[in-house]
Every structure is written in C-alpha cells, then in structure tokens.
Amino acid sequence: MAIISKEEAKKILDKTLSFSKADEMSVSLSGGRTSNIRYALNSVSSGGEADNMSLLITAGIGKRAGSATINEFDDRSIERTVRRAEEIARLAPENSEYMPMLGPQQYLETPMYSENTAKMDAEYRAQVAFDSVDACEQKNLSAAGFLQDSTGFSAIANSKGLFGYNKSTSVDFSVTVRTADGTGSGYINRDFNDIAKLKARTVTGVAMQKAMASVNARALEPGKYTVILEPTAMGTLLQSMMSGMDTRLADEGRSFLSRKGGGTRLGEKLIDERVTIYSDPMNLEAPSEPFAGEGRNRTGSFLGGNGVGDGRPQEKVTWFENGVVKNMIYTRFWADKKGVKATPPPTGFIMAGGDQSLADLIRSTDKGILVTRLWYVRMVDPKTLLQTGLTRDGTFYIENGQIKFPIKNFRFNESAVIVLNNVEALGASVRVNGNLIPPVKARDFTFTSLSDAV
Amino acid sequence: MGLGTAGIILPNLPAFSRTVSPEQLLEPGLDVAVKKRLADAALNAAKSKGATYTDVRIGRYLNQFVITREDKVQNIVNTESYGVGVRVIADGCWGFAAVVDAKNEADTAKAAETAVAIAKANAKLMKEPVQLASQKGYGEVSWKAPIQRNAFEVPIKEKVDLLLGVNDAALKNGANYVNSVLFMVNEQKYFASTDGTYADQDIHRIWPIFTVTAIDPKTGKFETRNALSAPMGMGYEYLQRNPVDKVTGITTRYNKGYDMLEDVTAAAKQARAKHAAKSVEAGKYDLVLDPSHLWLTIHESVGHPLELDRVLGYEANFAGTSFATLDKWKSKDFNYGSKQVNLIADKTQVGSLGAVGYDDEGVQTQKWDLVRDGTLVNYQAIRDQAHIIDEDHSQGCCYADSWSSVQFQRMANVSLEAGKTPLSVANMIKDVKKGIYIIGDGSFSIDQQRYNFQFGGQLFYEIKDGQIAGMLKDVAYQSNTQEFWNSCVQVCDASDYRLGGSFFDGKGQPPQSSAVSHGSSTTRFNGVNVINTARKI
Numbered sequence: 001m002a003i004i005s006k007e008e009a010k011k012i013l014d015k016t017l018s019f020s021k022a023d024e025m026s027v028s029l030s031g032g033r034t035s036n037i038r039y040a041l042n043s044v045s046s047g048g049e050a051d052n053m054s055l056l057i058t059a060g061i062g063k064r065a066g067s068a069t070i071n072e073f074d075d076r077s078i079e080r081t082v083r084r085a086e087e088i089a090r091l092a093p094e095n096s097e098y099m100p101m102l103g104p105q106q107y108l109e110t111p112m113y114s115e116n117t118a119k120m121d122a123e124y125r126a127q128v129a130f131d132s133v134d135a136c137e138q139k140n141l142s143a144a145g146f147l148q149d150s151t152g153f154s155a156i157a158n159s160k161g162l163f164g165y166n167k168s169t170s171v172d173f174s175v176t177v178r179t180a181d182g183t184g185s186g187y188i189n190r191d192f193n194d195i196a197k198l199k200a201r202t203v204t205g206v207a208m209q210k211a212m213a214s215v216n217a218r219a220l221e222p223g224k225y226t227v228i229l230e231p232t233a234m235g236t237l238l239q240s241m242m243s244g245m246d247t248r249l250a251d252e253g254r255s256f257l258s259r260k261g262g263g264t265r266l267g268e269k270l271i272d273e274r275v276t277i278y279s280d281p282m283n284l285e286a287p288s289e290p291f292a293g294e295g296r297n298r299t300g301s302f303l304g305g306n307g308v309g310d311g312r313p314q315e316k317v318t319w320f321e322n323g324v325v326k327n328m329i330y331t332r333f334w335a336d337k338k339g340v341k342a343t344p345p346p347t348g349f350i351m352a353g354g355d356q357s358l359a360d361l362i363r364s365t366d367k368g369i370l371v372t373r374l375w376y377v378r379m380v381d382p383k384t385l386l387q388t389g390l391t392r393d394g395t396f397y398i399e400n401g402q403i404k405f406p407i408k409n410f411r412f413n414e415s416a417v418i419v420l421n422n423v424e425a426l427g428a429s430v431r432v433n434g435n436l437i438p439p440v441k442a443r444d445f446t447f448t449s450l451s452d453a454v
Numbered sequence: 455m456g457l458g459t460a461g462i463i464l465p466n467l468p469a470f471s472r473t474v475s476p477e478q479l480l481e482p483g484l485d486v487a488v489k490k491r492l493a494d495a496a497l498n499a500a501k502s503k504g505a506t507y508t509d510v511r512i513g514r515y516l517n518q519f520v521i522t523r524e525d526k527v528q529n530i531v532n533t534e535s536y537g538v539g540v541r542v543i544a545d546g547c548w549g550f551a552a553v554v555d556a557k558n559e560a561d562t563a564k565a566a567e568t569a570v571a572i573a574k575a576n577a578k579l580m581k582e583p584v585q586l587a588s589q590k591g592y593g594e595v596s597w598k599a600p601i602q603r604n605a606f607e608v609p610i611k612e613k614v615d616l617l618l619g620v621n622d623a624a625l626k627n628g629a630n631y632v633n634s635v636l637f638m639v640n641e642q643k644y645f646a647s648t649d650g651t652y653a654d655q656d657i658h659r660i661w662p663i664f665t666v667t668a669i670d671p672k673t674g675k676f677e678t679r680n681a682l683s684a685p686m687g688m689g690y691e692y693l694q695r696n697p698v699d700k701v702t703g704i705t706t707r708y709n710k711g712y713d714m715l716e717d718v719t720a721a722a723k724q725a726r727a728k729h730a731a732k733s734v735e736a737g738k739y740d741l742v743l744d745p746s747h748l749w750l751t752i753h754e755s756v757g758h759p760l761e762l763d764r765v766l767g768y769e770a771n772f773a774g775t776s777f778a779t780l781d782k783w784k785s786k787d788f789n790y791g792s793k794q795v796n797l798i799a800d801k802t803q804v805g806s807l808g809a810v811g812y813d814d815e816g817v818q819t820q821k822w823d824l825v826r827d828g829t830l831v832n833y834q835a836i837r838d839q840a841h842i843i844d845e846d847h848s849q850g851c852c853y854a855d856s857w858s859s860v861q862f863q864r865m866a867n868v869s870l871e872a873g874k875t876p877l878s879v880a881n882m883i884k885d886v887k888k889g890i891y892i893i894g895d896g897s898f899s900i901d902q903q904r905y906n907f908q909f910g911g912q913l914f915y916e917i918k919d920g921q922i923a924g925m926l927k928d929v930a931y932q933s934n935t936q937e938f939w940n941s942c943v944q945v946c947d948a949s950d951y952r953l954g955g956s957f958f959d960g961k962g963q964p965p966q967s968s969a970v971s972h973g974s975s976t977t978r979f980n981g982v983n984v985i986n987t988a989r990k991i
Binding site: 034036038039040041042043044045046047048049050052071091092093095096097122123126129130133142144145146148174175176178182187252253254256258259260261262270375376377378379380381383384385386388389390392409411413415417418421448449450451452453454 | 526527528530547548549550551552554555572575576578579580581582610614630631667669671673674675676678766767768769770771772774775777858860862897898899900901902903904905906908910928930932934963964983985987988989990991
C-alpha cells in the first residue's frame with residue numbers, strides 16, 4: 001500500500017473525529033510496506049512482503065478509555081468503529097491515572113525518509129543478497145544474512161486540535177559468515193534510513209575477515225580483562241540502562257536509579273565524566289520519531305499511561321552529561337503528580353564518542369580483548385543492572401597494540417554502569433540499531449566462564 | 455517470556471492484530487465450507503501458475519490480555535487478526551504470500567499467484583530444489599483442544615476481580631508493589647493442501663502471571679518474586695483451585711490447577727524474606743531443580759539444540775547453530791546425558807502448549823525420543839528436512855505464529871521422562887550433603903551453539919546434610935550442556951511430574967513467537983558451578 005500524504009491523512013483523521021460523541025477522542029493512522037529477504041548456506045531461504053494500513057481510535061469518557069482498530073476507510077466503517085470505541089470505553093473500569101488528552105503541539109520535521117529506500121523492489125533485495133553471498137562463495141565461506149526494509153507513515157490527531165504527521169524509511173542488514181568447517185565465525189550489522197548507504201559486498205567483507213581470523217581460537221582463563229567493545233557490543237549493553245530511566249520506578253525504589261533513603265539519583269554523578277548520552281530526533285545520521293505516537297510499532301503499548309502513544313513532542317534531551325544523570329523519563333501522570341515536565345522516552349539515543357578509530361583504540365592497548373558482539377544478554381539483577389551474556393562472532397586477544405590471536409568465547413557477568421565507570425577511551429560513534437554508539441575501551445570487564453561455541 | 459527491570463514486559467502481538475470488543479472475540483469465525491472454498495481457490499490458482507505443491511492457512515487469532523497493578527486495571531486488550539497465508543513450491547523453491555482480511559476467492563487466488571511469482575524469482579538464488587517428505591491427505595478433519603471453560607466466555611469482571619484480589623493479597627502480605635496479568639489466546643486455524651488435507655483446529659492457551667516487589671528502605675534494595683504458574687494449553691479451568699493439583703513442600707507448587715491467590719500470598723512473604731536471606735557462597739553444589747525451574751533449562755539446552763534447522767545452519771545469523779551436529783547423531787553413541795536422562799518430543803500431550811492434531815503443514819502430530827538412556831537418538835524435523843535424517847516422514851512440528859508468517863520448524867514439547875524408581879522430593883533432598891534447591895525460573899542465557907549456559911531462579915534454599923537450612927539469594931549456576939546432563943543422578947517419579955513452558959519463544963528473521971511446554975519431575979544434578987551475582991554500583 002502506498003504511503004498517503006499529510007493532507008490525505010488529515011482528511012481521514014478529521015472525518016473520524018467528526019463522528020465522536022465521547023468526551024475526548026484521539027486517532028492514529030499508520031501504514032506502509034515491510035519487505036525482507038533471508039539467506040543461509042549461501043542460498044536464499046525465504047522472502048516476503050506485507051502491506052498494511054490501520055486506524056486506531058481511542059475514546060475517553062470521564063476517566064475511562066476504550067480503543068478499536070479498523071482497516072477499512074469508508075464513512076460507514078469508520079463511524080461504526082468510533083461507536084465501538086465509545087462502547088468499550090463505557091464498559092471499561094475507571095482508571096484513576098487517566099490523563100486528559102494534549103492540545104495542539106509543535107513537532108520537528110525529522111529527516112527519516114529516503115526515496116531510495118521507498119523505491120526498493122524484490123530484485124534490489126535479491127541483488128543485495130547476491131552481493132553478500134557471492135563475496136563469501138569466492139572465499140569458500142558460508143553466509144547467512146537478513147535484509148529488511150520498510151517504508152511507512154504515521155499520523156496522529158485528537159479532538160483537542162492536536163495533529164502530527166511523519167513518514168519514514170528504514171533498512172536493517174546483518175550477515176553472519178562462517179568458515180566451511182565451522183571453526184570461524186564473523187558478524188556485522190548495519191542500519192540506515194537510506195538504502196544507498198548500504199554497501200553489502202564491503203560490509204560482508206568485514207564479517208568475512210572476522211570469520212577467517214577467528215579460526216584456531218585459543219582459550220584464555222576467565223577473569224577481569226581490559227576490553228574494547230565494538231559499537232554493536234556496547235549498544236547491546238547500553239539498551240537496558242537507557243530503557244530503565246523511568247522516574248516512577250526509581251521513586252518507588254525499584255530501579256538502578258533509586259536512591260538509598262528514597263527518591264532518585266537525578267543530579268548525581270553515576271558514571272565516568274567522559275560519558276555523555278543524549279537523544280536528538282534531528283540527528284542526520286540517526287534521526288528518530290518526532291512524536292511519542294502509535295507509529296508503525298506492531299505492538300503499540302498496552303501498559304496504559306506509560307508514556308507511549310500520547311503525542312508528546314520529541315526533542316533533544318541530555319540523559320547523562322559528563323557522567324551526571326541530567327534527565328529521566330516521566331509518564332504524564334507521574335510528571336503531573338510531581339509538578340515537572342513530562343519527558344517522554346526517546347526512540348533512539350546517542351552516546352557521544354571521541355576522535356579515535358577502532359584501530360587507534362587497539363594500538364593504545366597493552367593487553368586486552370576485542371569484542372565484536374554480545375549475545376543472549378539477560379538481566380541478572382535489576383538493582384545493579386548486572387547482565388549476563390556471551391561474546392560471539394569475533395573475539396580477539398590484543399597485546400602491545402596489536403591483535404595477537406583469536407580467543408574462545410567468554411560468558412560475562414557485568415553491569416553497564418560499572419563498564420561506564422571503568423572507561424579508558426572512547427572511539428568515534430557509529431550508527432547501530434538506530435542509535436549512535438562509540439567503541440568503548442574499559443578496564444576490569446568480568447568474564448566468568450569459557451564457551452566452546454563458534 | 456521475560457521480565458525486565460521489575461516490571462512486566464509485554465510481548466509483540468501477531469502482525470495486523472486489530473483491537474476489538476470482548477464480545478467480538480466470541481463471534482464465530484468463518485464457516486468451514488466457506489474456508490474450504492477460499493482455500494480451494496488458492497490451491498487451484500497456484501497450480502495453474504505452475505506450483506507443484508501448495509498449502510493454505512486461514513487463520514483467526516484472538517488475544518485477550520488483562521493488565522493490572524496494585525488497585526488499578528491498567529489495560530484490557532482484546533485483539534483479533536484474520537487473514538490467509540499461501541505457501542507454494544514452484545521451480546523447486548518455496549514462495550509465500552499473505553493477505554489480510556481475505557473476503558473472497560479472488561483475494562486468496564491473488565495471494566497464491568504472488569507466492570508463485572516470488573518462488574520463481576527466488577529460485578534463481580536456490581542451490582538445491584526443495585525435497586518434501588511424502589504426506590498422505592487426511593480429507594476433511596478437525597481437532598479441538600479439550601478445554602472445560604473457554605476463557606473468552608468468562609466475563610471481564612470475573613478476571614478483573616481475580617487480579618485485583620491477587621494484588622490486594624500481595625499488598626496485605628508484605629509487598630510494596632504488584633503487577634498481575636492474564637494472557638489468553640485462541641487460535642482458530644484452517645489448513646488445506648494439495649495432498650488432500652482440510653484440517654480445522656481450535657487451540658486455546660492461558661497464562662496468569664504476577665511479579666511482587668518488596669522494598670527495604672533502609673538499604674535502598676528491592677527483591678521480587680514471580681508467579682510459579684505455568685502457561686498451559688487449557689481454558690479458564692486452569693484457575694480453579696483444586697487440592698489434587700497442589701504439590702506441598704517448602705512452598706506450594708501447582709500442576710493442572712493454579713491457585714493464584716495462594717501463590718501470591720506466599721510470594722509476598724518470600725519477597726520480603728529474601729532481604730534477610732544469606733548471599734550464596736560461590737562454589738560447587740548439588741542442585742535439586744523443581745519442574746517450575748527445570749523446564750527452562752530443558753528448553754534452552756535440549757529443545758533448541760535439537761532443532762534440525764539450527765543444526766544445519768539455517769538459523770546461523772540469529773538464533774545460532776548447534777553443538778549437536780549430525781556426526782554426533784550418526785555415531786549412535788553421543789552421550790548427551792547420564793543413563794537417567796530420557797528426553798522426549800511430544801506434540802500430543804494433553805494440556806501442553808504445543809498440543810495440536812495437525813501441524814502447520816498438515817502432518818498428524820506425534821511423540822518420539824530425542825535422547826534415550828543418555829544417548830542422542832533423534833532431532834525435530836519437518837517435511838523438507840526429513841530426508842536429511844533418513845526419515846520417510848515429517849515429525850509434525852511445523853508452525854507459523856500468524857497467517858501472515860511463513861511456517862517453519864519449531865520446537866515440539868520437549869520433556870524429561872519421570873524416573874521409573876519411586877522417589878519423592880523429600881527423599882531426594884535427604885541424601886544431598888551440600889546443595890541448593892531451586893524453584894521457579896529466573897534469568898537465563900545460553901550461547902549460540904548451546905554449550906555454555908547460566909540460569910537464575912525465583913527461590914533458592916540451601917541444603918546441608920540432607921536438611922533445608924534456609925533461604926539463599928544472589929544465586930546463578932553456570933554449566934555446559936553435555937557436562938550438566940551427565941551430572942544428572944536422580945529423577946523423581948511420575949507423581950511429581952509437572953509442566954512448565956514458554957508462552958513467547960522467539961526464533962527466525964523476522965522473529966516469530968511460539969508456545970511450548972516442558973515437563974519434568976524434580977531432578978538432581980551433582981557438582982554444578984554456582985556463582986554469586988551481588989554487585990555494588
């Protein structure tokens with residue numbers, strides 16, 4: 001289904017709102033196309049495409065809310081769905097934390113859309129897969145990869161005059177390259193808004209090099225080591241910290257940001273002063289959604305009032321500045337109760353890096369371990385953000401500024417807060433999964449056991 | 455399947471789910487005759503475009519989630535997703551296309567034509583043509599989960615009252631916070647294929663869960679305890695309190711009937727007690743693992759590595775491959791575990807999450823051995839993989855999480871057979887000198903070839919000289935799959951056998967979720983490495 005324009009979207013949303021008999025009503029229209037190709041053992045294994053457009057209607061009656069969704073856009077169908085949302089609202093239990101809908105808002109125009117990506121077709125995707133596979137076949141390596149692209153829009157409006165529209169494209173590519181005998185493995189992932197930035201053959205080359213270099217891995221004793229975490233690995237560790245910035249959880253005493261004796265650690269220096277993390281929807285490398293809206297998220301949010309989907313504008317927010325907690329996330333309910341600004345959760349974050357390249361970081365390391373990727377990372381203790389997981393697809397021992405030999409994978413037990421306190425150096429940030437993350441060199445990273453997995 | 459920072463994390467819903475009213479969930483789906491007409495249109499259209507095999511899945515997927523915290527209902531979610539997925543083989547290659555809200559024969563025929571076009575385009579990148587195990591057609595058949603009370607027919611008020619009652623009990627017994635959720639799923643699936651099977655199936659699943667949190671303001675620390683319920687392939691009858699389904703002991707555990715109120719009352723007290731529990735001393739311990747815990751270790755260290763697509767390399771870029779390579783299976787003497795270890799795949803087990811009559815490529819479901827007397831004897835394979843392990847038939851474990859997703863090999867219920875010699879949990883503990891008794895699942899992590907793993911839990915009790923000596927905290931154990939299963943020394947008898955399971959097991963790109971049960975009796979493993987997970991930040 002083609003993306004519809006701002007004007008067409010507004011027409012459908014205004015019409016929907018005109019049917020409302022509720023105290024207030026919000027509507028969200030989103031749609032687009034998602035396509036993919038998947039390959040393994042140097043051969044295509046599946047490919048698919050799905051289009052959808054849907055209209056979500058939420059009616060507010062007193063402190064009750066009800067929602068209904070529809071995929072048809074004629075007047076009768078829309079009106080029937082408005083009535084249904086109102087009925088559901090009347091039947092719903094009262095929510096004492098219900099917040100009245102927002103009035104008109106100003107939204108940024110974020111640079112998330114690329115015509116190159118919107119134009120992609122099955123042949124383009126097959127070519128990407130071919131480029132990746134062909135490079136591997138020539139070196140007797142085996143590639144398993146996945147390319148997914150999407151093109152879509154989302155529009156929100158409510159009966160108090162709020163309106164927002166955004167269109168976006170995205171591309172996610174990843175490939176695992178293994179040696180024919182399965183003793184070496186390498187990985188790389190790249191994501192962009194503009195497909196023109198993806199050079200599948202070049203990118204695959206990095207995973208190929210890692211696969212070949214990781215053959216004949218030696219076992220090191222588990223223990224504390226200086227590590228260089230490549231951006232993909234660092235991004236995985238940071239995810240739990242950045243999604244755990246909710247003020248209410250901290251105020252309630254059940255977060256790593258809870259302060260002993262009550263309250264939060266807002267304003268405290270928690271990590272190394274070289275670390276600054278912010279979000280910026282207008283960043284050209286990693287732009288993000290202009291509003292906290294339903295968007296094209298398959299799930300939306302069902303934890304009513306947790307801050308997603310209420311149309312709050314996204315703006316530049318600094319979360320950690322020189323190691324100090326500068327801002328935390330608020331739901332509108334909690335912000336209202338505390339009398340502060342209701343900062344919504346961001347959809348991407350940027351960890352400021354330095355000027356050094358990954359090679360510079362390796363050169364300045366006497367003894368250490370280079371980590372390509374972390375795998376199956378799970379929370380062990382939410383009080384300290386202690387997580388466990390394993391290294392994967394390229395782990396190397398560094399000595400006197402040089403990569404000496406590949407090593408067997410390790411299991412780690414470590415907290416992102418501890419890693420960010422033990423920072424030795426930061427490299428230049430690159431885009432990983434919609435975020436910008438630098439490679440990070442940190443001391444005393446805790447590896448607790450060895451794994452035979454390749 | 456996962457709990458994050460003290461709150462309950464919700465899963466993705468099937469694609470294209472729409473929000474509907476609770477009443478709509480009770481409306482009947484399409485009549486079987488209409489479904490057959492829609493399916494036949496797709497079968498014929500694909501054939502006329504050159505497909506050599508076609509299957510059609512017409513799916514109506516219903517979900518209801520009731521979500522609460524303390525004295526509040528946070529949300530009640532009702533969703534319905536309906537559409538048709540068509541899979542074909544053309545030019546020796548798979549092709550798939552799906553259509554939302556298919557209303558007539560033209561819609562399903564168009565999806566079939568698109569699927570053939572995709573198969574022909576992708577055939578150019580195909581190395582070997584698909585080799586499909588033969589499958590007889592069953593004609594027009596049906597299967598219904600043997601439920602006693604359809605959860606979707608239970609009034610919302612009854613569910614809300616239950617959860618708010620649960621929350622109230624938690625708060626009265628020492629919890630500061632409590633989240634509780636009821637997940638209910640109904641899959642109405644129709645399958646048709648060119649083999650001549652038309653299977654109409656009705657599948658139900660339910661999962662009641664909670665997390666209670668107890669804060670200690672003096673130390674600034676918090677402790678949690680999650681529900682000891684299991685997700686089940688049952689109706690609302692799972693929430694009936696029935697004394698025969700209770701397993702008493704240091705804390706009560708549950709079989710096919712879950713007393714949520716009783717469990718949350720215990721949980722609140724236990725979360726409070728964890729503050730005073732002894733922090734574990736790292737070292738080697740004999741572990742006594744309750745079925746509410748062991749299911750997850752079975753899932754990760756047996757269920758996943760014995761999926762044939764992983765073994766072959768098809769999941770290398772995401773879920774990973776497997777240590778249990780074909781040469782190990784061919785050797786016929788690969789020691790997966792000790793002689794006590796018998797692991798069984800079973801898609802027919804009543805009340806389990808994986809039970810269906812026919813899988814998503816029209817194969818009647820079965821039960822088979824994976825590990826017998828400690829030796830690896832088989833994998834889990836579907837129609838296009840059967841020939842690789844010298845089977846002439848599929849094992850019937852093909853699944854798609856939606857009409858819009860392409861079906862592929864998914865884990866069957868994989869369970870540890872109960873011990874044949876009579877043995878109670880009390881008698882098992884009596885012989886342990888230095889051990890830890892673990893109840894409930896906690897954090898979990900395993901490498902991409904399923905060698906090295908680490909598991910936490912909900913409740914940990916120290917065993918000293920055959921006696922329970924008190925509660926422990928900060929416990930996780932690390933081991934290697936083969937070493938761990940070879941350290942298995944005793945399995946309690948069938949009277950202790952219970953199911954655990956995963957409601958949302960992820961695999962594939964784009965990821966699909968599936969539900970799977972794992973049964974066991976309490977089991978003892980000797981000399982396992984335990985670490986202490988306490989840290990300061």
